[in-house]
Amino acid sequence: MxxxxxxxxxxxxxxxxxxxxxxxxxxxxxxFQYVFPWAEPLLPFNDVTVDNQ
Amino acid sequence: MAATTDxxxxxxxxxxxxxxxxxxxxxxxxxxxxxxxxxxxGELLITAGLVMGLFVVYSLWWTNVVADRAADKQAEKVxxxxxxxxxxxxxxxxxxxxxxxxxxxxxxxxEGDILVEKxxxxxxxxxxxxxxxxxxxxxxxxxxxxxxNFSLAAHRDGHGAKFHxxxxxxxxxxxxxxxxxxxxxxxxxxxxxxxSKFNVDVLDGIPEExxxxxxxxxxxxxxxxxxxxxxxxxxxxxxxxxxxxxDGERTPPEELR
Numbered sequence: 001m002x003x004x005x006x007x008x009x010x011x012x013x014x015x016x017x018x019x020x021x022x023x024x025x026x027x028x029x030x031x032f033q034y035v036f037p038w039a040e041p042l043l044p045f046n047d048v049t050v051d052n053q
Numbered sequence: 054m055a056a057t058t059d060x061x062x063x064x065x066x067x068x069x070x071x072x073x074x075x076x077x078x079x080x081x082x083x084x085x086x087x088x089x090x091x092x093x094x095g096e097l098l099i100t101a102g103l104v105m106g107l108f109v110v111y112s113l114w115w116t117n118v119v120a121d122r123a124a125d126k127q128a129e130k131v132x133x134x135x136x137x138x139x140x141x142x143x144x145x146x147x148x149x150x151x152x153x154x155x156x157x158x159x160x161x162x163x164e165g166d167i168l169v170e171k172x173x174x175x176x177x178x179x180x181x182x183x184x185x186x187x188x189x190x191x192x193x194x195x196x197x198x199x200x201x202n203f204s205l206a207a208h209r210d211g212h213g214a215k216f217h218x219x220x221x222x223x224x225x226x227x228x229x230x231x232x233x234x235x236x237x238x239x240x241x242x243x244x245x246x247x248x249s250k251f252n253v254d255v256l257d258g259i260p261e262e263x264x265x266x267x268x269x270x271x272x273x274x275x276x277x278x279x280x281x282x283x284x285x286x287x288x289x290x291x292x293x294x295x296x297x298x299x300d301g302e303r304t305p306p307e308e309l310r
Contacts, residue, residue: 045281
């Protein structure tokens, strides 16, 4: 999987490394900005109130 | 794991050398397919581990950064409003409580102040503030001067983690609520270290579980426990000792000095 991505990135090893880093950063951004905020309320870690639900 | 590594070595070896059309890497039959499958599966597992690790970083660090930023901004707005009212003598729109109604000071739990806003929805609490209950039991605000229970909730971990050290509050510790012109000094008198999340009775106007039978001016802090989970709720009750007028310098009451 990662090997496949590496092989399909253009340029020499340095360019590939830079592109990989950018890809990784985009993934982290999407996770922090969209995926985790969406997933968090679905997980039972942070309910602080008492209620009858 | 060994199989994965081996495969990767082969792949890289094939990649670094000159193109070799004869020995196509996909042309080696079922063994190749098995190796490839194992490799992809291993990489997926590693990815899953990384994502979970990132989620922990997100929960325990990033949400605090975001929440503290939001809370600081809102707190500043409240302070600004108060200061303007003082100068301008309180014209129309003087009481803008949307940004928050006041600040909670609990020296035993945390340095600094905690902004208090209306409601205990995740949307409110995720801004790194404490919220007063509107549901299932409506909180009685101290500013109303009525007898009742001023019930609050805030996050234990992440999103500002304002009540993280709630277990440091002992009986007798002061809990001070600051509004525009009054300091409400409460004293913690009962702690319930573990209760069900369905136990809404702790929010009652007269919280009987704390041992009180008569109406009075109470304050209730709730959050989740044990830390990093939400299995139970932690509750601290306090009772109003006295109130103090805020002076020109906003000198804090002696409990906070």
